[in-house]
Amino acid sequence: MKDELFTIEKNDLLCKGTYLMRLKGDTSRISGPGQFVNIKIEGLYLRRPMSIACYDFEGIDIIYKIVGKGTAEMAAMEPGDTLSCLCPLGNGFDLSQIPKHAILTGGGAGAMPIYQLAKILTDAGMAPHVVIGFNNEEEMFFAEEFKAVGCDLTIATMDGSVGVKGTVVDAMKKLKEEGKNDLAYACVCGPDPMMKAVSEITASGQYDLGGRMACGFGACMGCTIETAKGPARVCKEGPIFRQEDIIW
């Protein structure tokens, strides 16, 4: 972990209330999808944790939803502005555990770490099935980018405006009924109720947990949860946890 100064390259509205911020800076320490950064925002005391949606040699993408002061402040920033980020934090997905036909699923802004995971796995010759969920067509984003990855893709919208009507769980059940995937393994990012629902229909998998954090690097015990292996700091032992270790 370092305190990296990133420069905003772009900060665009993706869809209602959701932005994509491209940050240029040193990414050499990032080890894989699922890690996150903790961002210092002028005028706020605690940093704000955000998943690294995507990274390459030159920078990272962050996809965020405006929910309060900090995220509103981020949305008002301009290209050229800089942000101090503790980077990288946490452990990403354990790629060695992911079988060939895994489900990669995410809801809303939480879907983003799934995007890079899908790319990496597909490039490595695996055949994941991506299931992404949104409220409606208006709030949908990145569908084209996901399509471009070239893996199987199912989109679910609550109002049925695109793809399967319902949640990602409904879409996954349908895949099973149609014999397209046995739901043996899933990598999951999204809101807690969605992740819990997914865990109830999959045999095994990895989950990107969140919650409120202070430090983000294991010092304060602010984020600790109880797991099957004992207490675990989401920021340090996680944020990716194995299904069998999570106590919902």
Place this chain on the structure above:
Amino acid sequence: MVDTRVSLAGVVLDNPIIPASGTFGFGREFSELYDISKLGSISFKGTTKDPRLGNEQPRIADCQAGMLNAVGLQNPGIGAVLMEEIPRLEKVFPKPLIANISGFSEDEFVALAEAMDKVQAVGIIEVNVSCPNVHAGGVNFASDRKETEKITRAVKAVTHKPVFVKLSPNVTDIADMAKGCEAAGADGISLINTLLGMRIDIKRRKPVLANRYGGYSGPGIFPVALRMVDQVRHAVDIPIIGMGGIATVDDVIEMIMAGASAVQIGAANLVDPWTCSRLVDELPERMEELGIESLDEIRGIA
């Protein structure tokens, strides 16, 4: 060359910069970031007799100029602290440590102090009385002068190491509490712990913290902490470790001018993990700029 050394009841530190309990764990995360042996000392995570998982989530809330925490003394318990944490910390920090202990009864405080007394790496025992007394309907030890005195006396009876009692600001008369500790034999006073606070999530219409209330710390409490250190300095003759909202080298100097012998830095470590390292580097430079040759010269001068 300026002299940054300070003495805490006979324990001499190279400099007065000490990370505060609960914001530095047992140093492990920070030792990966910088050479922590440059610090004056380290007050490690509040240790209890049994392992504690702490409070329900969420435990953290952001505030104006600071944060609330309701971690609830999560720690692996005295057994693991003695067997694993201190041996590991000793290797990267070969100086006297400050053992921060918390009990839920007098017996627990005594057992913890007895155990810490035997640990060579421990230079000072810091007694955190800001916890509920399970034998008195959960009333906080820290809010009752008699209880605080009782704990102080009991701990003093079982250890030869200097005992610093860590006071809560959530009392009517902090000077009176400090006098009680001095009368009961305390070798020093640490202050302040966090101020009890609350935040409400207006969309959920519920408190942000599962515990409802949490401890407020960070730059917002600095003036309160400074005032309390000043009051305690005028009330007792034992050394003071001052803390509460310190983030810059000028805050350190102000705290010493208010009467502190050394200082602790808490929340600032969480926002900028290099804070303490930087303060150690900046202190001699700033002393030189201000024409201060030794910290003894400015202690309580204001």
